[in-house]
Amino acid sequence: MRSFVAGIVTETNTLSPMPTGLADFVPTRPSDPAPKDGSLEAFELAAAAAGDTLIRGTTSSAMPGGVTVRSAYETMRTRLLEELEAAMPVDAVFLPLHGAMVAEGYDDAEGDIITHVRERVGPDVKIGVHIDLHCHLTDAMLDGCDALVIYKEYPHTDMADRATELYTMIADAHAGRTRPTMGLFDCRFMGIMPTNPQPMRGFVDAMMAAEGSDGILSLSLGHGFPWGDVPDSGARMLAVVDGLQVENGEAYAAQVAEDWGRRFFALRHDVAVKPLTMDDALDRAVQVRSEARGASGPVVIADQADNAGAGAASDSTFVLRRILEHKIEGCALAMTWDPIVVHVAKAAGVGARLQVRLGGKMGPTSGDPLDLDVTVAGVEDDLVQLWPQTDGKLPSPAGDCVHLVVHGFVGDAAGPDVDVIVTSRRGQVLGLEPFTAFGIDLTPDRIVIVKSTQHFHAAFGPIASEVIYMAAPGAVAPLMTSIPLERADLHKFPWVDDPFGDA
Ligand SMILES: [Zn+2]
Known part of the structure; x- marks a missing residue:
């Protein structure tokens, strides 16, 4: 498999007074060594172990801050696409992103990046996306890629492990062994949930235990990023199933996502930090x-x-x-x-x-x-x-x-x-x-x-x-109800105790 990897990584606090400009993004260029124990190194190691070719473009990361300046975002997107075109033809593209980047004019920067990459490579090239659990999950993100894998741990101690899993998932799909099919469920919840203490520890362990059986390739909980005031904010459950193993893959993926999303929602009173x-x-x-x-x-x-x-x-x-x-x-x-x-x-x-x-x-x-x-x-x-x-x-x-x-x-x-x-x-x-x-x-x-x-x-x-x-x-x-949100949909916990109305 011949693949390309590059990314633009930041988390946008739309309430922060500090704009995020081009100079705030630190590039890891193709000639730079991949940072130890990060996702780029994990992609490199996975490709090397498989005897594959992996071409690295530039991955730029900025410390979270305010909204990214439009020209900065568009400059980095142009560079990513030019590097991709120089690497083509490829079988697969890996995009290490954050998932909660907002730029001027772009509420969903990741969805925009993925859409542009898809336009360049066409429908047959596999696209794998690797993001932080403090993300906004959007239809545009899912529509444009083949598989999306989110960190499971907070603190984020598992970035490399999740990158390795994504590499395997995309390689299997490229070889025709699987057909990743995704489903999404809005958990109608907003909060900050460390995964060390119970009950989150048990929920994360249960997700991992369920992967690999019943046609489930991967489960991810997008925790959301409460200080990114965009319409798609909040926790969402993502399921990736194998469309070759199960009937009606899309419906099955949606059902699995809902089952796990409701399982998470049932824990809502006990998962969030209470400072x-x-x-x-x-x-x-x-x-x-x-x-x-x-x-x-x-x-x-x-x-x-x-x-x-x-x-x-x-x-x-x-x-x-x-x-x-x-x-x-x-x-x-x-x-x-x-x-x-x-x-x-x-x-x-x-x-x-x-x-x-x-x-x-x-x-x-x-x-x-x-x-x-x-x-x-x-x-x-x-x-x-x-x-x-x-x-x-x-x-x-x-x-x-x-x-x-x-x-x-x-x-x-x-x-x-x-x-x-x-x-x-x-x-x-x-x-x-x-x-x-x-x-x-x-x-x-x-x-x-x-x-x-x-x-x-x-x-x-x-x-x-x-x-x-x-x-x-x-x-x-850190108290959700004291964040001055204007654009987020607040028909969710903790503003509403039972937004699904089935209590
Ligand atoms: Zn995070």
Whole structure:
């Protein structure tokens, strides 16, 4: 099999104040090595194992942010199509995408990409699409491809495994061994669902156990991306069945999707994160720590509302302000995006004591800047985070980082000190390195605050004495009913308890 792979990858928070431009997309060009443990490497390894030819185009990825600029999107789409045409003839095309990209004039950028690729290659070439579970699933996406496989795990530790499965599915279809046929069901649900705890753990395990029997090739739950305010948002269940094994493949796929979608919906009251308010979360953390449960690690608080990975600025100051006001001891916080403070702190050097105006620069959802009395305790250029995956650790560049020991507000610097990691590059906490690289021990006497919704959990969950999800103010309000949605169809849970009306 001779195939082509390229993609455009970002998740669009349509409520974010920051446009996503061409310079925000980092390209992995055909001549670059595929990032370790990611989907591109998985496609390469699968092709090599099969003795196939895989031609790589450019795959560009941007940190989630606001709506992608039209010219940026169209420029990347043109390049993808030109690279595809240069690689033709091909038997198959693999598209690693995100699934929740919105560009100016394009609510469904992925559907648009897939449609254009189909126009170029014609009806007989197999197209396989690999996306994040925080996706909007649309008819245009399904109509244009042969098979679509979505990550099952959140944190996303299974990107490579799902890419390998998709490769096999498309290769089987190309060889005529199967005929992938897809069905979709709108679960009428919106929420954020980690897959580590029950009942989601059991649901994901059950999906995997059902694959390979009764003509089912693949099951995926698209969780949806609540901060992408588009008509097709929300959770949807996708089934891929083998049209050669079953009668009336399309009807059967639709039935399987509905059966599994309703099975998921029945869990609706128990699957989503229920974050505490900021004050309750901090109180809880202090209480858990005081109970000294014999845990080996710190109490971990997720500042979900300021997660760069969902499009927030990650420079909000609400939590740090509250910690300083309440003089809570032993806190460490990562990572606040403030390139100016990084610049100033690096220039001053390790050991310098100075005043900085930190964070709160990107608008009302970031809060006010804080004038702080700090000591520069460490500098790390080009810090790399290692994000635990199924078979390794995915390196993620975190920019130039500085460790500030914050003694308090200017004029009130009596402590207790707070360790704050400031970065030059907007990004969420994925690994332990933002702390450990600076010698901040993750011990039971610490309260660690990470700007992340759930991806922190792969590294921090195993060591935390408790993980506390927090709904501080911010751009990624974790309570669904407080997101200012205007275009999404809200005839779904949690706005309506039983939108199917069969209770
Ligand atoms: Zn995701």
